Amino acid sequence: MESALAEVLAATGGTLDALYNNGAIALPGALEDLPTEALREVFETNLFGWHELTRRVIPVMRAQGHGRIVNCSSVLGLVGVRWRGAYVATKFALEGLTEVLRIEMASANVQVSLIEPGPVASRLRQNAIPLFERWIDWKASPRAAEYQTVLHRLYGPARSDRFELPPQAVTEQLIHALESPRPRPRYYVTTPTHVAGALRRVLPHRAASWFLGRV
DSSP states (O other): OHHHHHHHHHHHTSOOOEEEEOOOOOOOBOGGGOOHHHHHHHHIIIIIHHHHHHHHHHHHHHHHTOEEEEEEOOGGGTSOOTTBHHHHHHHHHHHHHHHHHHHHHGGGTEEEEEEEESSBOSSHHHHHHHHHHHHOOGGGSTTGGGGHHHHHHHHSOOOOOTTOBOTHHHHHHHHHHHHOSSOOSEEEESHHHHHHHHHHHHSOHHHHHHHHHTO
């Protein structure tokens, strides 16, 4: 991070208008089968690394008097879904961290936004396979029979999720967050994110949990 930031600042004459934190890993599996060390690894990639880079960038933005920080969260930063507990935990944490950062950086004229995609085409699923094989002993799990759903999703034929959009859908929102005079605090991408946001606002918690438990 130190060398990358130094290279960027050398190329720009010491300025940096924006930071976009993206890139994450997923480790599917039931939480009761998830070793704590595995959870730490996911947090290192999905949250702690982002926080460290952000802290390195903030002094540059403070010195120049402006900046934009955009964090890529997920629909799973709004609601929890079975088998995705590790990823959900990091995105919920990111949501809270970003909310506080937005409040704290306002006085420095550094504007902070969240992008919350639903299913977007990427290699997240394929990249999860080595982590799953390393950390999840599904055959020894009391949920072994239930893991067939996870195995089919990981190893089955590649297919697009319903409502999946290409990466350009995120790019369009990112451009607005970086260039608009009044960037939004949150940018929903894909239908599932809009639905999840509505569920949180409208349904009682018990009803929302029942609905999500059937997803």
